[in-house]
Amino acid sequence: MKLSTLASLLSLEFLGKDKEISRLNTLANALEDELSYLDHSRYLDVLKSTKAGAVLISKEHTNALPGGCSALVTPTPHLSMAYASAYFATPLASTTGEPARVDPCAQIFPHVYIGKGAVIEADVTIMAGAYIGDNAYIGEGSIIHPNAVIYSGSQLGKRCHILANAVIGADGFGYAHTAQGEHIKIYHTGTVVLEDDVEIGACTTVDRAVFGTTRIKRGTKIDNLVQIAHNCELGEGCIIVSQTGISGSTTLGRNVIMGGQSATSGHLKIGDFATIAARGGVTKSLEGGKTYGGFPLVLQKDWLKLQAKISKFFNTNKENK
Template sequence: MKLSTMLKSIGLNVNLKKDFEVSNLAPLQEAKQNDISYIDQEKYLNDLSDSKAGAVLLRHKHIDRVPSHIETICVDDPHLIFAQLSSFFAKPQFSLAASHNDSKIHLESNQNIGKDTIIMPNVFLGNGIKIGDNCLLMPGVVISDNVKIGDNCKIYPNVVIYANTQIGNNVFIHAGSVIGSDGFGYAHTKKGEHIKIEHTGCVIIEDNVEIGANNTIDRAVFGETRIKKGVKIDNLVQIGHNCIIGENSLLVSQVGLAGSTTTGCNVVMGGQSGTGGHIHIGDFTQIAGRGAVGKNLPPNTKWGGHPLMELDEWMKFFVILRRFVKKKLPSSEG
């Protein structure tokens, strides 16, 4: 669809210097000449000079920062317009496909199943899938279109894997987990209405990863959500869109990671700890249980509490707090 047609369909009448067939929405660093990007925060303005985007959505006050090769679309709220345009690029996650409702396997011509792989009854397999050797898919598993699964994987009952997910070798995904679902992203109108941002990216899970029961790992807005090799994830963990979890990291039960959180290798996050969005946690860093991460953390450090403190400081603070509270409480004697 032409850029001008898209803009008119959402009520924008813009005088374009050039019009073109739009391929996709993309971040500035990855956008190509037929892609649209947007800037909602001033810190990303510096990325404009090297961007190959065909057009960019941004506020009127930043128009002078746009190079001549990029079509400028000035709007009051770039994030909202981006959300409205994202509806043109929504991808179906589940299409008509072959479902195995008994012990007999009837594969479509575009379904590639490896040697010694066992598919138990009541497994749904989408089109264009590829599953490696020596895998086991247990009852109630749903594998959507164009999913790739490596060798020696176990997918436990009632796991749902959305379209275009890529899974490496020796991966275990326990019962009830959902891989590749929508990220939680909305823009907001002046009336307070919530406009859905369509997520067109994917999830990539590397080798030797184990994912516990009832996890949710959201696909990216664009690009990828990636779980790197050797990561071990406990039950009931939420990983938001565009997160990257570094090699050999450990996420304990009820950890929650907001969108675009990234970690280095061997990070440990205790139970019920979590992050805000766009946070980076350095290599070999540890977060104690219920720690609330609201800032980037350097490597080889330990943290805890809310507000977050270095762990030694938090423990000292907690001891002092308990003593203070104890002194203030009325005596139970008499």
Template sequence: MEFTVGQIAEVLKGTVEGDASLRIDRLAKIEEAQPGALAFLSNQKYEPHLYSTRASAVIVSHSQALRQPVGAVLIRVDDPYLSFTMLLEFYQQATRTGRRGVEEPCFMGANSRIGDNHYRGAFSYIGEGCEIGDDVVIFPHVYIGDRCRIGNGTILYSGAKLYAETVVGARCVIHAGAVLGSDGFGFAPQPDGSYRPIPQIGNVVLEDNVSIGANATIDCATMGSTIIREGAKIDNLVQVAHNVEIGRHTVVAAQTGISGSTKIGDFCVLAGQTGIAGHLSLANRTTVTAQSGVGKSIKTEGILLQGSPAFNLRDSLRANAIFRHLPELERRLDALEKGAKGPEKE
């Protein structure tokens, strides 16, 4: 695919400095770009590359000052990072989801329906009574259980597994190896010390524009639904337990575990390897830093948490600073105690 600089600027609502007729056929990093490529500059750490890049065009902000001559054509926009992200999304849609039709062998059960303009890869399986929308892309070896519902424009990559009655909204992305609807970890202890499985009869519901990373697991509810709200982004290797609710546009980084029946608010950030205990609630816009463990509910919006157990970021940083100086503080305390006692008597 080729576009002119002028066409790209029009889509981004930007202005062109230089030859708007130059043709662009790929996207690239500013430090690696070759002629024909479009790059962007957002982080000023990379500004020196602006003057040496071989890219044909570079997206920069309206406020970007030039300290040297620039060989590339410039597309000036309000937010270079956001603009480049939009182009990446367009490129991904055009290249990864361009497949259409049905490859054999594949299977679709009785009373299941799928919309127009879809793709079903070889060895994919769709159970009975499923409702699947238009423009859905189902890569090879995807499993979709009975009575699932999938919205328009959703992509399921190879090896994704949807247990029965899973509901997926429109324009969702479910990456390879993700499992939606597996049993929650529910076992009742018995008098003899053994455990009896508690039937998990609920389901998983993904609202629109949700992304689920590779090998993430989202357990079905014991009763009701485990819910991932609109726009939430779940990274690779994340565990979401039964009856959890994750709020709108919340992001959860890799290796995070969220225990059962916990409610995460809207616009929250859970960094990598975060652990959240069960039956808690986190207020909107809560941020939890990497490797932190949250053991109590957070009721105030906008709190930053750190540590295990996690507490207010500012207090945690102060505590860590003191912790590093504990040996010195111990020596000073010993010296003070000795001074208070006075010289020892012979």
């Protein structure tokens, strides 16, 4: 829509040239027809080099906008972005558009829904009750088990294996908050890409990105009941064990192992060949090639030593009593 129209819908002051806006994106990646936002002064250097056509921005920072970049002036850029995201949300399903392209060698069981513009390549098997959204892509030889959901725009490589009730490409868990404590949904307009030979376990969820891509790289295997949040990137050959939770914008290097019920906080990096023991809680970025455990997280060997000392201390106290 026109930038001026969006400004009117959001009741915001509009500065600069009017232009068509097609989607939302980050300051670093936005293009001339895209809208971004600045919600903290630490991103001012990124703002100065942005190619965004317009930015949701507070009055005090408008002088930092690069030439040709328009402004929607708001005291709460993050909240205004949440409101704006509703106008650019991906439709859940469409009744118009190009029909799906299904290779004759694909095996489609009864009661499968395949949306407009979807592409199903050769030797794909889609079992009963599965849902394939608009413009999704399922690569050659992939298997989709019963009642799995592949939301619109999601991309699966060759020989991917999606077990029953897994959900690929649902909106991530993201909200902006009003002064009154209301939680305003941020509609996620990115996508999910699973590269070749990725396996997703039963009842596991991989959320679409807010902007850009949530990516699971080649050969990674994910167990049942795992949560992968928006904008995560998992490197090649990772092993993610049941009930693990990976928070938004976390990056795992190649061949990272995360034991059962382990978890990360968001916006951190775990290096290549790191191992997180079961129930390990990752709160900061980690060097690769080491095994970690416990909470707060330490090297696993130190965690085991600590547990032995605690056990000895309690046993000594019991004997003294």
